[in-house]
């Protein structure tokens with residue numbers, strides 16, 4: 001075990017939390033994990049994690065606490081159970097700017113320090129330490145944890161105050177939702193007109209319209225196979241909802257109808273990859289590849 005590294009509590013070892021906590025273990029940190037479903041935390045034991053039955057026990061021996069729970073409500077409920085005096089809390093889930101400010105106030109009331117640090121990237125980037133980490137909070141706090149965040153993402157950035165990194169993250173997830181629907185629409189359209197998909201992709205890749213996410217999602221849309229998601233559809237719907245709640249008076253846009261498309265896809269593909277929105281976009285059942 002490396003000396004002088006703070007003991008870290010990691011709350012939430014889901015799809016993102018597990019590989020992120022594992023990276024800290026690989027870099028010599030003592031990591032005390034808790035997950036509501038204990039088996040997911042137990043899976044980190046072989047990497048050296050200590051597993052605790054409650055979040056309170058996990059944080060009691062740690063100076064820093066990293067949280068990757070699914071949403072605001074799960075995070076608030078969990079933090080309400082904890083003593084946080086003198087502790088640093090790094091919140092990495094995707095929540096809204098206002099929700100992040102509420103959590104910051106909660107942590108401050110308990111005598112702790114709060115930094116929001118949402119991430120762009122998914123499981124492969126979490127495993128390899130290539131997440132894009134956007135932090136919001138006091139610079140002095142960011143400086144304290146920057147090196148540790150650097151194990152999870154190459155160049156963690158301080159964006160501004162609490163809420164601003166959360167807003168930036170939602171702006172980017174709006175792009176994920178919109179680009180995926182836009183791509184699914186054009187793909188279904190060319191298939192409907194029997195234009196070869198290879199030709200469509202060649203032209204698209206040559207153009208200024210291309211985004212790498214198109215090639216990442218094409219195999220799933222072509223095979224219509226959406227299982228084992230890196231980013232489940234329900235989380236993207238959560239993020240569209242958060243964007244809509246916080247966009248009033250700022251932008252006017254067709255995101256409500258886009259959310260309906262994802263909800264329609266979710267009703268049939270609950271825990272599947274968000275590229276299943278293709279099923280809601282395409283009207284015909286059989287598409288040529």
Ligand SMILES: NC(=O)c1ccc[n+]([C@@H]2O[C@H](COP(=O)([O-])OP(=O)(O)OC[C@H]3O[C@@H](n4cnc5c(N)ncnc54)[C@H](OP(=O)(O)O)[C@@H]3O)[C@@H](O)[C@H]2O)c1
Nearest residue numbers: 012013014015016036037069070074093094122230231235
């Ligand atoms: N997956 C991605 O590609 C990705 C990328 C960037 C950001 N994010 C964001 O990161 C966060 C985590 O995402 P994820 O993909 O890791 O999700 P996930 O695999 O669904 O994990 C969610 C975690 O939250 C826990 N949880 C849910 N409800 C809870 C509750 N009421 N009380 C206590 N624990 C609860 C789950 O515990 P159980 O195991 O017991 O269910 C699990 O540990 C989300 O905000 C997501 O939007 C995800």
